[in-house]
Amino acid sequence: xxxxxxxxxxxxxxxxxxxxxxxxxxxxxxxxxxxxxxxxxxxxxxxxxxxxxxxxxxxxxxxxxxxxxxxxxxxxxxxxxxxxxxxxxxxxxxxxxxxxxxxxxxxxxxxxxxxxxxxxxxxxxxxxxxxxxxxxxxxxxxxxxxxxxxxxxxxxxxxxxxxxxxxx
Numbered sequence: 001x002x003x004x005x006x007x008x009x010x011x012x013x014x015x016x017x018x019x020x021x022x023x024x025x026x027x028x029x030x031x032x033x034x035x036x037x038x039x040x041x042x043x044x045x046x047x048x049x050x051x052x053x054x055x056x057x058x059x060x061x062x063x064x065x066x067x068x069x070x071x072x073x074x075x076x077x078x079x080x081x082x083x084x085x086x087x088x089x090x091x092x093x094x095x096x097x098x099x100x101x102x103x104x105x106x107x108x109x110x111x112x113x114x115x116x117x118x119x120x121x122x123x124x125x126x127x128x129x130x131x132x133x134x135x136x137x138x139x140x141x142x143x144x145x146x147x148x149x150x151x152x153x154x155x156x157x158x159x160x161x162x163x164x165x166x167x168x
Contacts, residue, residue, distance in 0.1 A: 048166065060167040061086070071159065073167040076100075083160035084109070094152070096160040106156040107138070107149060114141045117152035 045063035061072020084095015091109035107118015
């Protein structure tokens with residue numbers, strides 16, 4: 001495998017700066033919650049890099065075979081952001097997601113969803129009955145069992161710090 005470093009600007013204005021793995025032409029499909037990208041190109045994004053989407057979304061972090069994979073930071077146009085682990089282009093593993101309105105989830109993600117142990121906090125304290133924080137086991141973005149999630153919280157915060165350091 002040959003890694004090269006460089007920049008590429010797509011015809012729609014999206015830009016990639018970082019490392020590439022030499023390879024044959026292919027179609028790249030990467031789905032990150034609301035971000036979908038379909039492009040033809042020579043070589044694959046591989047290693048550390050930054051991808052700027054034409055809508056203002058920006059990913060900085062690790063790539064593997066053209067997809068977000070490993071640690072990274074994904075910032076959306078509304079200033080929502082995810083700092084954490086990715087697998088094949090999706091939030092997967094530990095991380096921190098902060099929404100533009102102040103809602104924050106620190107914990108485990110699976111297949112792009114809140115899934116596993118973690119803490120969901122609302123800035124205004126308003127989530128209905130029970131106050132501004134939910135802690136425990138989540139499945140498909142829903143709290144299913146309340147319990148302490150200190151280990152998952154610490155892992156998420158550590159991974160988010162690592163992702164921010166890579167993004168500098």
